[in-house]
Amino acid sequence: MSFIRTSRHILHPDSGMSLPEGEVTPRGVHEGRRGLLRGLGAGGLVGAVGVGSGGLLSVGEALAQGGAAVKRPGKLAALPSVRSAVVGAYAMDKLTPHEDVTTYNNFYEFGTDKSDPAENAHTLKTRPWTLVIDGEVGKPQRLGLDDLLKLAPMEERIYRMRCVEGWSMVIPWVGYSLSALIRKAEPTSRAKYVEFTTLADPKQMPGVRSSVLNWPYVEGLRLDEALHPLTLMAFGLYGEVLPNQNGAPLRLVVPWKYGFKSAKSIVRMRLVEREPVSSWTQAAQREYGFYSNVNPKVDHPRWSQATERRIGEGGFFTPRKATLMFNGYEAQVGQMYAGMDLSKFF
Ligand SMILES: Nc1nc2c(c(=O)[nH]1)N[C@H]1C(S)=C(S)[C@@H](COP(=O)(O)O)O[C@H]1N2
Ligand SMILES: [Mo]
Numbered sequence: 001m002s003f004i005r006t007s008r009h010i011l012h013p014d015s016g017m018s019l020p021e022g023e024v025t026p027r028g029v030h031e032g033r034r035g036l037l038r039g040l041g042a043g044g045l046v047g048a049v050g051v052g053s054g055g056l057l058s059v060g061e062a063l064a065q066g067g068a069a070v071k072r073p074g075k076l077a078a079l080p081s082v083r084s085a086v087v088g089a090y091a092m093d094k095l096t097p098h099e100d101v102t103t104y105n106n107f108y109e110f111g112t113d114k115s116d117p118a119e120n121a122h123t124l125k126t127r128p129w130t131l132v133i134d135g136e137v138g139k140p141q142r143l144g145l146d147d148l149l150k151l152a153p154m155e156e157r158i159y160r161m162r163c164v165e166g167w168s169m170v171i172p173w174v175g176y177s178l179s180a181l182i183r184k185a186e187p188t189s190r191a192k193y194v195e196f197t198t199l200a201d202p203k204q205m206p207g208v209r210s211s212v213l214n215w216p217y218v219e220g221l222r223l224d225e226a227l228h229p230l231t232l233m234a235f236g237l238y239g240e241v242l243p244n245q246n247g248a249p250l251r252l253v254v255p256w257k258y259g260f261k262s263a264k265s266i267v268r269m270r271l272v273e274r275e276p277v278s279s280w281t282q283a284a285q286r287e288y289g290f291y292s293n294v295n296p297k298v299d300h301p302r303w304s305q306a307t308e309r310r311i312g313e314g315g316f317f318t319p320r321k322a323t324l325m326f327n328g329y330e331a332q333v334g335q336m337y338a339g340m341d342l343s344k345f346f
Helices: 027-038 059-064 098-103 116-123 145-150 178-184 223-227 279-283 330-337
Strands: 009-011 018-020 045-047 084-087 130-135 141-144 155-162 167-177 193-198 218-222 232-237 251-253 266-272 307-310
Touching: 098 167, 130 178, 141 145, 155 251, 167 178, 178 223, 178 232, 178 266, 193 223, 218 223, 218 279, 223 330
Parallel strands: 084 155, 130 266, 167 307
Antiparallel strands: 009 018, 045 084, 130 141, 155 167, 167 232, 193 218, 193 266, 232 251
């Protein structure tokens, strides 16, 4: 396999910033590429030089294989992307190993132990799949997976994910800005929030038979948060289609909020006037507020949020890392919360 550097630049559709164009990075070269990324500096929207492998499948070909629960790399269809970008203050962090990203999961529809989703999610059927977009929209949508995959160019985005439980990962997602999807449905002037709903089928999802949460799993964002260019609709990770345990065939990634805001295996997006009530807020209002922005100064009622444990980097006694405001994405998203008391709107 030979790797070529591309020097062509494309314009970022939302930010107007120029980013180097590349192709999806095969997993094997991610580690080596960190050297390249390091040279590009931190902060702001940082583009990485793309390395292409050649002979990539078309998106349609890739996804025809569908997803599966995998524990070992290289089993899923490749998901080509047009460019690669690291965003935020963590550009120099090492990627969390694929093994950890795909075996240490929260997906309560498949059980509450971290290893349950990888064990159980093989029963999830990701094709056919339909996403409904309705509510306060001019053009309600029913989109099949093939339409969703073609809707906008796939991009690789390396984001940190911080779980409310106090651990974090760095994951190379593949997807496109959620704004592309929302704009297609033409929100009305009454639309102020987006409500996301996960599939809840007890035949495919053994965890749904337990009452640990009120099913289906519901989450919500304010419309400006949902339209923010960092908010990603992800279809893949590490250059391949999403493993089932990570929320196949499509899941949200909101990198400046605690992980539970990033709903998996989404079947419906409803544009609404009033703030949606998420499943986690229903379960414990005082612990899981609507905003749930990562904030080291606002502790969870039962534990501190000042530090975090990076999964895959050392054991239990390895020093914890300081958690950053908005998970390191303050420069990009802080303005959306100007003037808000973040201890009240937690
Ligand atoms: N439908 C659904 N989405 C979900 C969850 C869940 O249990 N069900 N868990 C959330 C939590 S708490 C986290 S930290 C992330 C974990 O994503 P990952 O397993 O892909 O790393 O998914 C979020 N999305
Ligand atoms: Mo989480």
